[in-house]
Amino acid sequence: MTEADATPDTTHADASRPLTPRQRARTQTVADIVRLGRQHLATHGAAALSLRAVARDLGVVSSAVYRYVESRDELLTLLLIDAFGELGDEVDAAVAGVPDGDHGARFLALGRAVRAWALREPASYALLFGSPVPGYNAPAERTTGPGTRVIVSLIGILDAASRGGHLAVPAGSPRLPPALGADLAAIREEFALAVPEELVARGVLAWSSLFGAVSFEVFNQYGPDTFKAPAELFDHHLAVLAGVAGLAVQSSG
Structure with missing residues (x-):
């Protein structure tokens, strides 16, 4: 998952600057939501994915999670991007290791x-x-x-x-x-x-x-x-x- 997926859009100039404490906290929270989402995906399957359940494991009320991920579909999208990115990184690394x-x-x-x-x-x-x-x-x-x-x-x-x-x-x-x-x-x-x-x-x-x-x-x-x-x-x-x-x-x- 990229910073662009975890934080509000910024200009190219802003993206080159260090993140503010608030931006870092937001990025970390979204990363935690994706991590827990992957755990729930493995346990319950995609069709049963629930933001409320993720919020419960995160230790916050469900309304707080919706400030970061607006819906189950948005969480699924983040999980797709995260998984595609991880797969792509591993394939690229494996290919790069060969002459x-x-x-x-x-x-x-x-x-x-x-x-x-x-x-x-x-x-x-x-x-x-x-x-x-x-x-x-x-x-x-x-x-x-x-x-x-x-x-x-x-x-x-x-x-x-x-x-x-x-x-x-x-x-x-x-x-x-x-x-x-x-x-x-x-x-x-x-x-x-x-x-x-x-x-x-x-x-x-x-x-x-x-x-x-x-x-x-x-x-x-x-x-x-x-x-x-x-x-x-x-x-x-x-x-x-x-x-x-x-x-x-x-x-x-």
């Missing part, structure tokens, strides 16, 4: 970071990628940026590989329908990508399949005891998806 030119290893690092965070924070992962919360619509202007950090990182890996001549369309790829080709061309233009349309489509498949594999594990869709080595299964899936996207990697290591 720039090792595109396949960067892809593996990205996927493993998503899985590790999801398994550690299943309630937050469910809020981001599970069933929609009844009656809640996330404000796109506040959540789209944080929510697209992982795909932007993935796009960066594939584009760098393409510019370096390390990304290739596998033999036997099906031809793109014209309407889909137009959509993919628009994506290439929006992000100024060197990746050809066919590999953009394959990158989308790698992206959606990565989160599908993570969701199956987090939500126990494989069933109990089906796989005794889930990490190895996931690494194998990542290696296959890297090949789908046009990268060459090994599943181990």
